[in-house]
Amino acid sequence: MSFENLKLIEPILRALKTEGYTTPTPIQEQAIPIVLQRRDLLGCAQTGTGKTAAFSIPILQLLYQDRLQHKEQKTIKALILTPTRELAIQINESLAAYGKHTGLKHLVIYGGVSQNPQTEALRRGIDILVATPGRLLDLMQQRFVNLEHIKMLVLDEADRMLDMGFYDDIMFIIDSLPKKRQNLLFSATMPHKIRELARKILHQPEEVTKAEPWREPTSW
Ligand code: AMP
Secondary structure, three states: OOOHHHOOOHHHHHHHHHHOOOOOOHHHHHHHHHHHOOOOEEEEOOOOOOHHHHHHHHHHHHHHHHHHHHOOOOOOOEEEEOOOHHHHHHHHHHHHHHOOOOOOOEEEEOOOOOOHHHHHHHHHOOOEEEEOHHHHHHHHHOOOOOOOOOOEEEEOOHHHHHHOOOHHHHHHHHHOOOOOOEEEEEEOOOOHHHHHHHHHHOOOOEEEEOOOOOOOHHHO
16 A cells, blocks of 8 residues: 555655655555545544544645635634644644645644744634644634634544543534534544544544554554
8 A cells, every 4th residue: 555545646745755654554544535535533543653644644635625626715724633732743743744735834823832923823824723722712712713614623632632621622612613524533542431522523433443553664
């Protein structure tokens, strides 16, 4: 299996080549076609499985193709929620790497730092927002963030977000999104509370469970 087999577009294939990626990881092989079909997804995958690329690559591809068709403005179309600042920064770096030939704009926001550069960037307009729930809620309440045009939502490391007490924040954020959207939920573990959350948020999801981290690239 190669990335070409996953029907990825040239600007993304070119970026993956620069990154030195030759073969999709198991979670990427399974998740990318599902996301490209605009289906909802429940992914059981921990850090180290390549899950970030599993959702970032198809999001970039769908938004790139939508832009070619509709000439959309720089409104936020995809929202990625993740529990920590470190993860948020990593996801944003992945979007920069895989999306560098797409022209799509992305931004990461998290707490503990001044909000001014973040609100400035929001004002200039972005396509994809990566956020920790607390700071996002904060900026939403100050009306710096407009989520009216969201068509894709990712909950990354959902189990950790619940463990950190973000349930109410997440539900508040989700309640202010358009109802018609694609939803992706990734979690390292699938306890009852995650199944409950998935049942509330996902619409007829495809399930992908490749939880083991990859260590030997040659074994994919
Ligand atoms: P993640 O599980 O998303 O945190 O990714 C773990 C690491 O694997 C990151 O450093 C990625 O850059 C890298 N990675 C993800 N997918 C691939 C791939 N298909 N080929 C090579 N490296 C990858």
